[in-house]
Amino acid sequence: MKLILAKQPQLNLKKNKLKFSVTVTLKENVLDPQGKVVQNTLQNLGVENLKRIRQGKYFEIELNDNDPQKAEKKVDDMCKKLLANLIIEDYKVNKI
Amino acid sequence: MKLILAKQPQLNLKKNKLKFSVTVTLKENVLDPQGKVVQNTLQNLGVENLKRIRQGKYFEIELNDNDPQKAEKKVDDMCKKLLANLIIEDYKVNKI
Amino acid sequence: MKITDQVVENHGLKIEEYTNIKKILKREPNLLELGIFSAMWNEHCSYKSSRKHLKNLPTKGKHVIQGPGENAGVIDIGDDDAIVFKIESHNHPSYIEPYQGAATGVGGILRDVFTMGARPIALLNSIHFGSPDHFKTKSLLHGVVSGIGGYGNCIGIPTVAGETKFNSTYNENILVNAMAVGHAKKDKIFYSKAKGLNKSVVYVGSKTGRDGIHGASMASAEFDENSEEKKPTVQVGDPFTEKLLMEACLELMKDNSIISIQDMGAAGLTSSSVEMASKGELGIEINLDKVPCREENMTPYEMMLSESQERMLIILEDGKEKHAKEIFKKWDLDFVIIGKTTNTNKLVLKYDNIIKGEIPINALASKAPIYDRKWIKKKLTKSKVDIKKLKKIKIEEALIKILSSANHSNKTWITSQYDQMVMCDTAQKSGSDAAIIRIHGKEKAIAVSVDSSANYCKAHPKSGGKQIVCENWRNLISVGARPIAITNCLNFGNPENPEVMGEFAECLLGIKESCEFLNYPVVSGNVSFYNGTNRKNIYPTPVIGGVGLISKFKKPISHQFKKNDSNILLIGKTFGHLERSTLLEEIYLISDGQPPEINLVNEKNNGESILGIIKDNLVNSVHDVSNGGLIIALAEMCMGSIYGAKINKPKKLTNLLKYFFGEDQGRYILEIDKGNLEKVEKILKNNNIFYENIGSTQKDYFEIQGELKINIKELYKINNQWYNNY
Amino acid sequence: MNSSVIVFPGSNCDRDIAVALEKMQFKNQMVWHKETKLPKSDLIVVPGGFSYGDYLRSGAIAGKSLIINEVIKSANEGCLVLGICNGFQILTETGMLKGVLLRNKNLKFINKDVNIKVINNDTKFSNKYKNNQVLKINIAHNEGNYFTNPNHLKELNDENLIAFKYCDNNGIINKSSNPNGSLENIAGIFNSKKNILGMMPHPERMVDNLISNTDGVNLFSSLLN
């Protein structure tokens, strides 16, 4: 059964594909050790006028859904549940 | 000296602050173990219709520059020099 | 700002305590000063509920160089070598953010050790989670384990031992205790006591941010509405910076530049400066304009109470500033002179050329409150289990059930996430009774182990306290190390609850009794109260971290069977104590019986004799008998070996469950070559030790005559599945 | 033989490799990353650890350090270069070795003794081993999942540039003996001139029977040969 399904052309799936991007960043006042080191390195490499670099995570999420609003809500839920730790991180969801 | 400087209102600095975001993602053909594990975990948590999740890095870069074009070029350089490993990664720069 | 009762309460202080503060100051404190009082007078820093009881612990001995009262304890291990070690809790932060909470816990305890001039050589941890079925447990387990590994692996100190337990008592309050062990030269130990006037007070390490300001007692109502957002109570660890800080400090410690040094742990700049001044009976003046800040517009209040990690305070000898600064510059770290020592006996805080706060040091230290909290004695439960009335179970079935349970499963899933080998002196890794770390470049080694037994302590705190010290001692003995001293982390519930306070007081009495008898002093430790929520307190969970010495280290002794057809001796008497046992808990879900008793005379005698037998090279392997009793201990000796065991049916005790699953204390199993049997028996007889010859090793099978026969590879599989399936 | 060990902020196997080298009678020097000149060396070791905390990408930032240019120069002149663990990651970041080391497939740090098989013993680094010899060596890494493009993989195979592969006790190379998801079980590779070796396992941890075993010894004695 499974095998047969997998081989079927997935045309109809394409139709309802929705894609979101999520960025997860450390809250303003939380230490970002990585960003700090990246910033120092760039400065040592001669980059000038660098004020601040913060590093975060990025996710691209594709869903086989067709209701953009519901889908966005779902992505929001994922962020709360897993992708971000709201105690130290903020997140943003964008449809792309 | 320093003390006095620190107390000066930093208005003029604000003017030429430019901010960019950079996303670095693995190239299509590179295996993304992190994304895969995130996807599995979400599926185990009961999220349905997940087609694909890819994980990448996100940077917010603030520059004390005033020429947006030159600044963008500079950020592009940083990506090539350090932020992305072009053998396996793609990057995108956005002004924010 | 006006200091209202609400503000006082938000700072975690009682109104009576506030009245007392006003009396000491002879005026009202300002907000900065109040914040400082609240940081110094809280339970964590002042030990106000525990001090009275801690005083009774034995802390001296011929090996003790420094007992409790410094950043870590120091013991003498011969020649010019000293071992510096301590354990500390990071329970609450780890529940909120398991990765960072656990990681910063490791970072914090490492600083305590290298502050004293020791290079850390080993990390250990004791972690307790709620029931595996609880919805948070899995992610907490994952987060904590990767946090501990993340920090230790990065900084490059091997994590070599620990313990992991699950019990629903920790559902809402996990325990994360981290222990660090370091090696120093005896004449190069650094202390926190300040000395001399007008000496430079230097800030080194990371910049100060708004991390963890005041944790729980933060005065949230008094700041603007988005201040809550601004002030995360969980810190992010930066093991990379800590590595630099460690190397820089150790480099500076090579000469005589440092008068005193103290890490900024809980209550950051406040407690470190007060502690140095208080011990040196001096004053200290800090110019807050100089404090390196990570964020803009930080207030004196925030600077003094920030708990940003990876920072230290150093008092330097005159004229050493330039030399010291160069070292920190080499390691890309901040180095700023932020103040000086004074003769005022006051903490004076200047900002913007104005004195923002001024508090007598003794008001913060010696005059901090001490409570003699009410406590009640725990009655020993009378409930007895009639084994004959329980549903019958086959020995084999019970064995398999226990070996495949969460608490008794092999922990490789955890330990393979820790670098155990870095530094190349780990002679025995986790998975054994105790880890063995060779002293770099020397012939000697130390053994380390952490242990706890909340179950026994809950049943009867005094016996439990007594027991856990003995179990820890046994673990060190089993690898051939002479136990030298311990550190302890006392995880308890709310001390304002007389029952909890009773558990605390009685546990300590038990710990004291064992330590005294075994000549096993306490040289450092930490108390963590208020573990629990909604009036549900956790089981009393004292964690003991022990260090032992192997003076001539030739080869590690482990518990896996080594040879075919050698004799298996059981040392110590088996009465068959099944109350409060693993068998009842795992199979019958009964856990309200009495804990087993400790006989300290036998304990000591058995341990000392075995140490001698190991030294004389008369054993192939040694294992102590602990949770789960004889059968589990034997199974553990088979798993991971190619040899199993053939065990005779006991001659005297007829109830097999009691014999094989009973948890009588003070017992060990020895594997002895046939040729050595006579010699060993003679030693045991001479020392008046009860022992039984219970069988011999054989290839491939674990067998109890007439009861069970299992392939040891099968046993290994059974024991290794839980974590991988969880 | 003269050796140099490069020390970056966050290197943590630098002492271990130095101890091993000295035990094997190398004349060793430690070289701080800010230095701009290398002492005269026959062998340069880029040690394991977490240079710059492994922040951004493991090895990325160390790959931009001053001293690395000197290492590249020496390597081009034929000096032997050995990158272990983080050192391997650094060498790939600089392009001295091709390919990359991705996160372990299970996303976890892995520390254990694994078996590796000697694939090419006809090099300066491995001549004391037998071909197909199985060694037991400790690994300890987050990112050891070797990946490269098909062309380079073909080159690795065609030119015999694979040094070691993960295998089981009996030398069988399969999925279940692959700890980290590495392409074709690759544990270590050479550059095309075979004067640079990058490997994830830690030979320096295997030179003392009291601590582990001595399976790493022959790598160092090969170099001395």
Ligand SMILES: Nc1ncnc2c1ncn2[C@@H]1O[C@H](COP(=O)(O)OP(=O)(O)O)[C@@H](O)[C@H]1O
């Ligand atoms: N349970 C205990 N047993 C013995 N000593 C203890 C105990 N708890 C704390 N101490 C000692 O009290 C002192 C203060 O402890 P703590 O505040 O945890 O240290 P730090 O300021 O380094 O975090 C330390 O010297 C510690 O060893």
Ligand SMILES: [Mg+2]
């Ligand atoms: Mg301390």
